[in-house]
Amino acid sequence: MAQVEKQLDADQIALIPLKKENERVVKENNQLHMEIIESKEKLESVEKSWRATTRKLEDEIDDLRLVSQQKEFKIDSINKENLKLKERLASTMEKAYWPMANEILKTLPREIPETDENEFANPEDIELMCFLPPEIIEHEEQNRPQSDRQAIVEAELVAADQRVESMIAEQQQMK
Numbered sequence: 001m002a003q004v005e006k007q008l009d010a011d012q013i014a015l016i017p018l019k020k021e022n023e024r025v026v027k028e029n030n031q032l033h034m035e036i037i038e039s040k041e042k043l044e045s046v047e048k049s050w051r052a053t054t055r056k057l058e059d060e061i062d063d064l065r066l067v068s069q070q071k072e073f074k075i076d077s078i079n080k081e082n083l084k085l086k087e088r089l090a091s092t093m094e095k096a097y098w099p100m101a102n103e104i105l106k107t108l109p110r111e112i113p114e115t116d117e118n119e120f121a122n123p124e125d126i127e128l129m130c131f132l133p134p135e136i137i138e139h140e141e142q143n144r145p146q147s148d149r150q151a152i153v154e155a156e157l158v159a160a161d162q163r164v165e166s167m168i169a170e171q172q173q174m175k
Contacts, residue, residue, distance in 0.1 A: 071174055
């Protein structure tokens with residue numbers, strides 16, 4: 001029995017370094033496990049932030065597409081209205097029997113010119129304000145007696161001029 005006790009004491013002494021090694025390995029394992037958990041939490045946080053940013057950017061893109069579509073619709077609407085006003089001007093000029101009416105209408109642009117970036121050109125580039133050259137107006141005023149019909153035509157032209165100016169102002173605001 002003494003021999004068994006000696007063997008037991010020798011085995012317990014041999015186990016001491018193994019117990020210390022086991023403690024060290026368990027501590028290291030726990031530390032690595034904590035690092036893995038922390039890394040996962042950081043990754044989830046970054047991923048959550050990335051998803052929120054992506055969602056926000058996608059919403060902004062959708063909003064900008066909607067605004068763009070609304071602008072395009074408004075531009076088309078203004079162009080159509082502009083064309084109607086030009087046709088009305090042509091009709092009015094024909095009713096007033098102005099000999100230069102066809103030549104004047106030919107000088108008006110069919111549509112508002114656009115740049116390559118799909119933005120409106122500067123109003124200085126659009127010669128919509130020059131419906132009638134001053135010499136034609138002076139000539140017509142000298143050769144015609146003032147009548148109610150001419151006053152109506154002039155009022156319609158002034159109204160058309162004002163509408164074109166307001167359309168140009170709207171287009172500038174859209175830029």
